[in-house]
Amino acid sequence: MLRWIVITILSIGIIGVSVWGYKEHQEKNAILIQAENSYQRSFHDLTYNLDLLHDKIGSTLAMNTRKQLSPQLAEIWRLTSMAHSNVGQLPLTLLPFNKTEEFLSQMGDFSYRTAVRDLDQEPLTEDELSTLESLYGMAGDIEQELRKVQNMVLNENLRWMDVQLALVNNDQQADNTIIDGFQTVEKSVEEYAEGELNTNLVGTSNKQGAYELLGEETITEQEAEETMRSILGINQGTTLDVTTSGDGAKVPLFSGSFKEQDRTGYIDLTQQGGYPMSFMIQRDISEAKVSLNDAMKTAEEYLENSLFSSDFALVESNQYDHVGVFQFVPKEDDVWIYPDAIQIKVALDTNEVIGLVAKDYLENYHERTIPEVTISEAEAEEAVNPNLTVEDHHLAIVEDDLGGEVLAYVFLGTLNDDTYKIFIDADNGDEVKVDKLKQAEMKY
């Protein structure tokens, strides 16, 4: 009797567990299929967009009327950005697929810039046409390779979940067809030597004078450590780990970090010249004892005694809880040099500088000959939207869309409740750019 009861209970238990297991299994599969479907969708969207992209570039090459050309280029721009976002949704992050993504963003930059240009005034140049042609070639190759992959995926029911698994387990021998396919795509893009694409035309920053300030002379690790200690204000009692940067760094650096009981910090010093690139001291700051204004004065004083140039203007000041963060730009004869910005962080309890970023300054600083203005301030102001109330203005060197530097009048103006910064080219009165300045955000 007892035996039968036990057997019944156990079998009910077993049946129950298997039903539950089966349900779980089904649910897991449903979720896997859902994930798989979203990958598939992104992938097929990607191939479709690249098909379309290739065709559109082709027809652009054959076009002659300017009226058609601009909308067509805008369409290409839209397609590249969609394709880019499709790529971002595929599990390719650990797969070298950068070149293809770079192609997409170059194509996007190029088409955007030509689309917004007045092609009646400035038609496509020979250089631009040849760039477009090689971009067309690249798009064609990518399209073809992707079609091959797509065909295999469809015929052999390949699953993107397997790609993900293969990438996770890093199985060298498991040759995943999709991964192989994408590697071929990448190779075909790589084959287009850099030279074939006029890099000036396809965007990417063409910054001049990168790190000109640093000079040739390098400092020793010993010297670096001394400088670091004096900047961070730590004595010999605390160990400072100093390392040199690897070959991935844009400029060779000495990096130091320290850890004390209640504070930690790091500092980067350029090996050439020994300039501080950035540093930060982290500790608990529980209350604000000084005003933001006093903190700003501390920051200004700090800049005056630093290695950087003399005269600075404050662009932005913000209080975040109990720290003040300030952005300064150097001034040369009352012209604000926006590209050479420096950020400084001041603790509002002890009023000391606890952080600095001079990366932009070190990267962009060079001897500038500031051109004379050709239009007057009043003329420039006429170029500002008349609905805006102009409150303040100054002259400045700013970067335009293409990364070049222009002299511009900067107008601060208000329209309804918003404040805008309007940059007007001091040479020809063009609107270089308009920034809407952020407002404080309501706490939710």
Next chain:
Amino acid sequence: MKNKVILGSLLFLFFAYITADLTEREVSGFSDQVIQHGATGDDVIELQARLQHLGFYNGKIDGVFGWGTYWALRNFQYEFGMEIDGLAGQTTKQKLEQASEFDKAYVHEQIQKGANFTHYGEGDNSGQSNNQETEDLEPTAVNVPQGFSQNDIQIMANAVYGEARGEPYEGQVAVAAVILNRVESASFPNTVSGVIFEPRAFTAVADGQIWLTPNESAKRAVLDAINGWDPTGDALYYFNPDTATSGWIWTRPQIKRIGKHIFCM
């Protein structure tokens, strides 16, 4: 009898003194800091309320010295023939105190009620209690860096906390900086959420650790990264050398090691 009269008048004087003292303190509510653009706190609430009372400011009284307050203050300085510097220094504050009324209790009460409080002017402030000591109030808004919202910061803090909560503070700033460097880079999606949720990009996203509640440290790290601090030197990738499974990641040119992570291009 006489004594009582004296006592009474003394008491009267005493209370009169106290009340006068209280009112006095209500009027000179400003602390002696110079208030400047970007500041937050109680003084800013008073500044905004006073400027609104005079009709210069018609934005929200939120305790954050933003652009709206800045222009209002400059206009006030212009109208009253002062030096126009957009700073609320001693003279400006004195002028403001003379020209306007400020009822701290009433204003704070309105702010706490969450009333859409944009009309602190004549006639609006009737039936208020005057001699109430009020606590300092937290601003109802916060400064956020240009181009980011509190929610962007929150989602990044989630990712940073999931990825690097055991790391030193600098390592957390570094992870946030990598996210931002990827947004800038041509080979990655162009939005913060696009970068964070890119499949296989971050392990914390894949295993759900991103949905842990981030601590204050992660949020501060994100804010520092957005404000420009990048301990990594423009890195786009990082990995933990002890657990990295991909051989490819080792081929990337390395920049430096912070905590357990190696950062590379």
